[in-house]
Amino acid sequence: MNNFWIILFHTYLTKLKTKSFIITTILTVVLVLGLTNMSNIINFFNDGDGDDKIAVLDETGVLFEPLKEQLKATGADVQLEAFAADDKEAEKGVKEGKYKGLLILTFDANELPVATYKAMSISDSTSVTTLSGALQQIKTQLAASQINLTQEQLAKLYEPVPIEKVALEKNAKTEEELSQARGLVYVLLFVIYFAVIMYANMIAMEVATEKSSRVMEILISSVSPIKQMFAKIIGIALLSLTQLAVLLGIGYFSIKKNIDSMEGDFFSFFGFGDIPLATIIYAIIFFLLGYFLYATLAAFLGSLVSRIEDVQQMITPMTLLVVAGFMIAMFGLGQPETPFITITSYIPFFTPMLMFMRVGMLTLPTWEPILGIVILLVSIILLAFFGARVYKGGVLMYGKSNSFKDIKKALQLTKNK
């Protein structure tokens, strides 16, 4: 077997078997499962607890049933229980935790409902809002019947004004589609961001470890440094794809399974209803290109340090670039059409995240993402060419200094004059 493949699979398999890799993967899987099952988890803790009942002290004697009907009609998750005794005893029930709260209903001078809500704390605004909404409905009906309005007249009054939104641009995404895209793009941007930082770091650490343990000298006396560098980068890429495949696979099935419980939740803003395949494919392409760009950078930066402790310091500028790209992309999620975003999406170090964000959010002509991909490919080739030369010299340099001046020194080492 060719040395290139030996290094590639050695890197991949060795890393795959490390404890840290297995633990991170498991933790992330747990996190993904947790996030996608959020509603189930919340429900699990709510169910079986009897204290979400609300005691109702209906002094009017006529409001309890309509209120219960109203709540049932809207499908609210509030349970009412009529309470006959006086309010002192009901308050005691709340204090003892038998009830979540106490609702006292009375009529005012105009025979319209007035309510008092008592609870241990009033931080639970959801129940109050639900109750208030239902009471509002009852009040409207009562008031309407007082002034002899018919149901039809009432309905007319409350009929909403229809607003139809028409996008003039062809293929422009509807608001619903936009929010759907936003959720997916948001999550994938996070994945790209973390993955690029994590794996680029891993590369730099790998190189620095081999260098500081001096095994590098043995390695590069059997394999050319350039071959070794790319075998390593691709080996780690394979590792990252393995991890992402596990996470995306589990995340996808978990979402599909829980899709019903997510609707009507905050997930509808970030609608995951149906996941557009193109966005996922672009995410993978831009992740890989971003990875190769930053990994090449990380490899040659890592080759310049002699001690593992200096790695972080060396790759900080690179990390900042990734962070900057991520920040701009986050800002762009809200306004993806800003010229600033458009321009920065063509700057190589920002392209992976920004072009992906744009292609996920907007309806771009195909040439735009393709131009982005070409720009990335060219930058990767240029950087690889330059990085490989630095790497070749860098791995032989041992010294305490670790600054960007070393790049020049490393290049000089590879020259034969």
Added chain:
Amino acid sequence: MVLKLEHVTKRFGSFTAVNDLSLSIPESEMFGFLGANGAGKTTTFRMILGLLDPSDGKVTWDGKPINYETSHIIGYLPEERGLYPKLKVRDQLIYLARLRGMNKQDAAEELEKWLTRFRIPEYMDKKVEELSKGNQQKIQFIAAVLHKPKLLILDEPFSGLDPVNVELLKEAVLELKEQGTTIVFSSHRMEHVEEMCEHLCIMHKGSPVVHGSLKEIKRAFGKKNLIIHADFDLEDIKNYPGVKKAKQTPEGVHLQIEGEYVAEKLLKDIVGKGFIRKFVLEEPSLNDIFIEKVGASYE
């Protein structure tokens, strides 16, 4: 199968690390490569390995340049430990051997043999960082020879080893030499070089200052060591013509003299002065030659 360095020079910017070095090391020979720290040994090794390209001159093995095509014929033991601290002995040695063109099964069998030979078979599945320094050095040595190289470069192979293990390793090195391996060997321990190498080269500030066979070098050096133990006062001998250096010892003196004739004359002169318990004329040690050639500039 000759390793040849022809007028090899390596410059880093304005600094010349190796200056016009020419060597020719035939097959099955152990060549001692000496020099003070910073004399250019590592740079030379790196050029032999093909890690660095010479600025001038060329390095050839069997008439052909050394590059990654030929890397499987070379074994290298670097001066500092060069192993993955977190990998198991088995995994990394097989990995390194495979990179040098050996297949998995052969590498595993060879590894088993070597570990048994070095009396450490139980380390097969240990991580390198768990081993003592000396045992790591043995593993490092195995890493250099596992793929049966034709040219073996040993940079300080015996550092960090106890005397028993030094013997163990020496035996292994000599056996490899018998089997036809060409060995380039660097050490600061002159007695090892003296014992093992027929030819050697002493580097000083990038240039070879002594070069040739051990016998010739000693002969050419001319000076000899004279040890005298006697009951009478030897104080005056220090100023005897032909005595280069003198060192008082509890039992007598150690002298460095210009040549054999000085000893002859001196013996005639001191006979009769008293009882002479020891009068020995010795070849200069490599240590003396090294100090003379390299140390001179430090003084």
